[in-house]
Amino acid sequence: MTELQAGQGTQPLDVARIDARPQRYRDVLIALVAFVVLALLPFIFGSKQLLDFVIRCAAYGLFATSLNLLVGYTGLISFGHGMFFGLGAYGFGLMMQKTGVPIPVAFVATLAMTLVVAVVIGAICVRLKEIYFAFVTLAFQMLIHSTILSWQSLTGGDQGLRGGIPRPPFLSIDLSNHLHLYITSCALLVIGLLLMRQIAQSPFGYTLRMIRDNATRASFIGIDVWRAKLTIFVLAALFASTGGIIMALFVSGAYPEFAYWTISGEGIFINMLGGVTTFLGPMVGTVLLLILNDTVTRLTEYHGIVLGIVILFFAIGLRKGLMDFVVEWFAQRRGEVGERAP
Amino acid sequence: MDLDALASCLASPACLVTQTTSGLIIGMLLFLVAVGLTLIFGVLKVVNFSHGAFYMFGAYFAMTAYQLTGSFALAMLSGAVGTAILGLVFERVFMSRVYGRDVLMQLLVCYAFVLIFDDVVRMIWGPEFKSMGMPAAFQVPPLFIAGGVVPPYYLLLIGVALAAAVVLGLGLARSRIGKVIRAAAHNPGMVSALGINTGLIYGGVFALGGMLAGLAGALAAPVRSLTPGMGFSVLIESFIVTVIGGMGSIIGALIGALLIGLIRSFGSLGFPLFTEGLMYLFMVIVLVSRPTGLFGKEVA
Numbered sequence: 001m002t003e004l005q006a007g008q009g010t011q012p013l014d015v016a017r018i019d020a021r022p023q024r025y026r027d028v029l030i031a032l033v034a035f036v037v038l039a040l041l042p043f044i045f046g047s048k049q050l051l052d053f054v055i056r057c058a059a060y061g062l063f064a065t066s067l068n069l070l071v072g073y074t075g076l077i078s079f080g081h082g083m084f085f086g087l088g089a090y091g092f093g094l095m096m097q098k099t100g101v102p103i104p105v106a107f108v109a110t111l112a113m114t115l116v117v118a119v120v121i122g123a124i125c126v127r128l129k130e131i132y133f134a135f136v137t138l139a140f141q142m143l144i145h146s147t148i149l150s151w152q153s154l155t156g157g158d159q160g161l162r163g164g165i166p167r168p169p170f171l172s173i174d175l176s177n178h179l180h181l182y183i184t185s186c187a188l189l190v191i192g193l194l195l196m197r198q199i200a201q202s203p204f205g206y207t208l209r210m211i212r213d214n215a216t217r218a219s220f221i222g223i224d225v226w227r228a229k230l231t232i233f234v235l236a237a238l239f240a241s242t243g244g245i246i247m248a249l250f251v252s253g254a255y256p257e258f259a260y261w262t263i264s265g266e267g268i269f270i271n272m273l274g275g276v277t278t279f280l281g282p283m284v285g286t287v288l289l290l291i292l293n294d295t296v297t298r299l300t301e302y303h304g305i306v307l308g309i310v311i312l313f314f315a316i317g318l319r320k321g322l323m324d325f326v327v328e329w330f331a332q333r334r335g336e337v338g339e340r341a342p
Numbered sequence: 343m344d345l346d347a348l349a350s351c352l353a354s355p356a357c358l359v360t361q362t363t364s365g366l367i368i369g370m371l372l373f374l375v376a377v378g379l380t381l382i383f384g385v386l387k388v389v390n391f392s393h394g395a396f397y398m399f400g401a402y403f404a405m406t407a408y409q410l411t412g413s414f415a416l417a418m419l420s421g422a423v424g425t426a427i428l429g430l431v432f433e434r435v436f437m438s439r440v441y442g443r444d445v446l447m448q449l450l451v452c453y454a455f456v457l458i459f460d461d462v463v464r465m466i467w468g469p470e471f472k473s474m475g476m477p478a479a480f481q482v483p484p485l486f487i488a489g490g491v492v493p494p495y496y497l498l499l500i501g502v503a504l505a506a507a508v509v510l511g512l513g514l515a516r517s518r519i520g521k522v523i524r525a526a527a528h529n530p531g532m533v534s535a536l537g538i539n540t541g542l543i544y545g546g547v548f549a550l551g552g553m554l555a556g557l558a559g560a561l562a563a564p565v566r567s568l569t570p571g572m573g574f575s576v577l578i579e580s581f582i583v584t585v586i587g588g589m590g591s592i593i594g595a596l597i598g599a600l601l602i603g604l605i606r607s608f609g610s611l612g613f614p615l616f617t618e619g620l621m622y623l624f625m626v627i628v629l630v631s632r633p634t635g636l637f638g639k640e641v642a
Contacts, residue, residue: 146618
C-alpha cells in the first residue's frame with residue numbers, strides 16, 4: 001500500500017494541475033456556505049452556550065487540523081504541537097495587555113513571533129526520526145511551559161495572564177461583544193480551514209504525502225525533505241497559534257494549561273477520534289471530543305476513566321477514526337452501485 | 343535566578359554533601375523508573391507512556407501494606423510484586439495488541455491508561471495528598487558527613503537502587519535468561535523459531551519494568567507525598583533520562599538519571615523557578631548534538 005501511495009505522489013503533479021481549479025472553486029463554495037450557516041446560527045437559536053461551544057470548536061479545530069497536516073499528511077508525530085497554541089494565546093494576550101496596539105496588529109505580530117519560534121524549533125526537530133521527533137517536540141513544549149511558569153513578572157506564573165485582555169473595537173468590530181467575537185472566530189476558522197485545504201491539495205501537499213510514504217524516494221527525486229518538513233512544521237504552527245489567539249480572546253486571558261503537554265495529547269486524540277485520512281476528520285474529532293468532555297464532566301468527576309475507555313475503544317477496537325469509517329462506507333456503496341473509474 | 347546561592351553552596355563542603363545526596367536519591371529513583379522504560383523499549387520496541395503509573399501504584403501499594411502490617415519490608419515487597427503483576431496483565435491484555443502498529447496507536451493506548459490509572463487511584467485512595475511516614479527503624483538521627491546532613495534512609499535508598507542496577511546489568515549480560523532477552527530484542531523471529539515463547543519474554547520484561555518502577559515508588563513513599571498525578575512528572579523526567587542516556591541502554595539510563603538528579607538538586611539553588619526548564623534545555627542540547635543519546639545505538 002505504501003508503494004502504491006508513493007507512486008501516486010509522483011503523478012498528481014500533472015493531474016492536480018488540471019483538476020485543481022474546479023476543486024478549488026468547490027472548496028471556496030463549501031467554505032462560504034459553511035460560514036453563512038455558522039453566521040446564521042445565533043439568529044436561529046440565540047443560545048449563548050451554543051455560541052460558546054462553536055467558538056471553542058473554532059480554537060481547537062484549527063489547532064487539531066493543523067496538527068493533522070503534520071501527523072496525517074507528513075507523518076510527523078509531534079507531541080508538542082500544543083506549544084504553538086500556548087504561544088499564540090500568551091503572545092496575543094501579552095501584546096494586547098502591554099502595548100495596547102489594535103487587535104489586527106497584535107494578531108499579525110503574534111503570528112510573526114510564532115513564525116520565528118517555529119523556524120528555530122522546527123529546524124532542530126524535523127531532522128530527527130519518528131519517536132525522537134515526538135520526544136524533542138515534547139521537550140520543547142515542556143521547556144516553553146516551564147518558561148511560562150517561571151517568568152512570573154511577565155506571564156503571571158501559574159496564575160496565568162489575568163486581569164482580562166483589552167479588546168478595543170476596530171473597523172466597527174467589537175470583540176468584547178459576544179456576537180462579534182463569535183462571527184470573527186467563525187471567519188477565522190473557515191478561512192484557516194480553507195487555507196489548510198489549499199496547502200493539502202497543492203503539489204506541495206502531495207510532496208508531503210510522498211515524504212510520509214517514502215522519504216528516501218522523495219529525496220532521490222530531488223525533493224529537499226528537510227526543507228519541506230520545516231515548511232509544513234512552521235505553517236502548522238501558524239494555524240495552531242491562530243487557534244490559541246481565538247482561545248485567548250474567548251477566555252480573555254491565557255493560562256499555563258494552554259501550553260501544557262496535555263493540549264498536544266488531546267490534539268493527537270482528536271485526530272485519532274475523527275480520523276487522519278480525511279481533511280475534515282480532525283474537525284469532526286474536535287466536535288466529538290468537546291461534546292464528550294462536556295457531557296462526561298457533567299455526569300461524573302472521574303472523566304479520565306470514561307475518556308480513557310473511549311480512546312481504547314477507538315485505538316484497539318475500531319483501529320481507525322470515525323471519518324475513516326464514513327469514507328470507507330461510501331467507497332463500498334459506490335463499489336456496489338457500479339464500477340467507476342477512480 | 344540566584345547564582346550567589348549556587349556559588350556559596352559550591353564553596354561549602356557541607357552544602358555540597360547535602361545537595362549531592364539529595365541529587366543522588368532523585369537520580370536513583372529516576373534510574374529505577376527509567377531503566378524499566380528503556381528495557382521495555384529495547385526489547386518490545388514500544389514506548390510505555392504509562393510507565394509513571396507503575397511508580398504511582400508502587401507507592402500506594404507500599405503505603406497500604408505498611409498501614410496494614412506495619413512492616414517496612416512487606417511494604418517494599420508488595421509495592422514491587424503488585425506492580426509486577428499489574429505490568430504483566432497490562433502487557434498481555436492491552437499492549438500486546440498494538441505491537442508492530444504505528445507509534446501513534448501505542449502512544450494513544452498508553453495515554454488512555456494514564457487517564458484511567460490516575461482516576462482509579464483517585465477512586466480508591468481519594469484525591470488528597472497522602473503520606474506514608476518514615477518507618478520507625480529509620481527514625482534515627484541523621485549522619486553528618488563533612489558537615490552535610492545525610493538521613494540514613496537515603497543511604498538505604500541509594501544502596502537498593504545500586505543493587506538493582508548491578509543485578510540487572512549482570513543478569514542481562516551473564517545469565518541464560520538475560521541472553522534470551524537480549525536475543526529477543528535483536529531478532530524476535532529467530533528466538534521464536536528456536537522454540538522460545540517470545541510472548542512470555544515480552545510479558546516478563548514488562549513485568550520486570552513495572553516491578554522496578556513500583557519499587558521506586560515504594561522507596562519514594564516514605565519521603566514523598568502521594569497524589570493521583572504523581573506518576574506523570576516522574577514519567578516525563580524518566581523520559582528525559584532515557585532520551586539523554588540513549589533508548590535501550592542501561593548504563594545510559596544510570597548516567598542520565600544521575601545527571602538529571604544533580605541538575606535538579608543544584609539547579610534548585612541557582613534557578614529555583616527554572617529547575618525543570620534546565621532539564622529540558624539539557625535534553626535538547628544532548629539531542630541536538632547526539633540524536634540517539636549519550637549511549638544509544640543508531641536505531642534501524
